Amino acid sequence: MQSVPAVEWPTVGLWLAIHGLFAAATWWHAAVPPWLLPLIGAPLVCWHASYQHEAIHGHPTRVGWLNAALAGLPLMLWVPYGIYRDSHLKHHENEYLTDPIEDPESFYVTPGEWALYSTPRRVLHRVVNALAGRLLIGPAFVAGLFLCREALKVVRGRADLRAWAMHAAGAGLLLSWVLLVCEMSLWTYLLCFAYPGTSLLLLRSFAEHHAAPEPEDRTAIVEAEPPFALLFLNNNLHVAHHDKPGVPWYRLPRYEAVRRLNTARPSERIYRGYREIARHWLFRAKESPVHPHL
Template sequence: MLDRTLRAAGTIVPTRSTEWPTVILALVIHGGFLALTWWCQSLPPLVVMIAGGWLIAWHGSLQHEVIHGHPTGNQAINDAIGSIPLSLWLPYPIYRESHLEHHRDEYLTDPIEDPESSYFTKAAWEQLGATGRLLARWNTTLFGRLTIGPVVMLLSFLGQEWRLIRADEPGRRRIWAAHGIGVVGVLFWSTVVCGMPLWLYLAFVYTGAAMTRLRSYAEHRYAESHEERTAIVENSHLFGLLFLYNNLHVLHHRRPGISWYRLPAVYRKNRETLVRLNGGLVYDGYGDIARRFFLKPHDDPTHPHHS
């Protein structure tokens, strides 16, 4: 059994005291962003793009951490830490709402019930048309997910949000208005104050989105038992830090309140149980995923229960 001292699975588990490793991490990420943009004209564009992509992806991992009740016992403070829109395209309140909905594990991978599902219903698949289906199949390969994946994700998300805004979904326009103010502030700092070309900022946003798509690429896969739909990626020290050990994904879904810096130790202690629970869906690092799926589909893009 998993360590009984751990909290039962849930969406948000507020901390009892300030988690200083996460506070320090937030300072490093935001300080790194300010430093990189300030000195961007003194660095080669490729360095700025890669370092910026890392910071954007790292910031997304931090947002995921604060969604789950870290680093303080005050969720308003946590939300404030995660609310700066460095990635430009994703309003934090919408991410928070959809991600907590994703944690209804009994619905994992369901294209209707799980907002983070990459599967299609048969009806949605047919509506894509021949070109759309070709791109969707390409997006099931790792190479496709890293190249066209970010733009597919972006266009799909913005299209859905535009429909909600047109339908006057309660609170949506307010969320986007507040988000727009934050985006203007980020772009004013980076392009006007720091003199960064807009194309370069957009390039490292895209790079960060691609890094994030690497994390999510093999996290979930349909299985009859919902406990076997969540993967584990072991032996990934560099990307593990970037993703705040969310690569140990089955543990995160079982105990979402565990702080990122505790996850590796808890995983090692409970590895045998966790691997048994998820049916052995384990990858030996992201190199293993690349070897298997770089040009091959990870799964059929249509969900078997929505025919």
């Protein structure tokens, strides 16, 4: 595999594009029709989250603190970069993929948890297992669940206070720009940028993992339409990403092409774009919320 340079200029250019477009969209938000603003804001927030994912895996430089600083502005508002980084690296322990106990990004629950859930909570889990539910209420669901878990960590004295302090500083900087300089209301930012941006991110992750007895069979590939491939920085090629997490976004399609020729498994799930996923599961639950192999 080709070595990664000390500074990945395509990713530096990506950072400049995302932040420049975000600054422009917020500065001139009042000139944008209300129906159009979320169509601009949501992709920018999602694109930034995709950039954060690149930073977690060591891009665009070999200097960890610099990568974290470049990725640290919390455009989604609800998740600190440091906690996202640590939980995502835990998610990459492939032997535990989808395990609701060990994988912090799993949407499954254990049979024991399910037995204790109230009927409304069971309904909620089933709703977010359909694509429409994941997109419409998924951001509130994942943010609420995350914040509840973080609150419990505070009570138990296990919170990552440094990550939250860095997050508070970044959120303060972001909101100073949005609310004071650009004179955008908080509700406008939440409804046109943060919430729908998180929703787009949940579109990418909706079908990328599923329970299976063998770890190698738990990850899927979505042959995304070109706009989504760029928006997700090719992370829709998720088998390739889990196979070699350090491959930068602009080399991942080539790596996937070679991997599929040489080492692809017959059991791999391949979706022909997000339209196929929507056809299957827009209003139908993709699977049971209860992990089938625990």
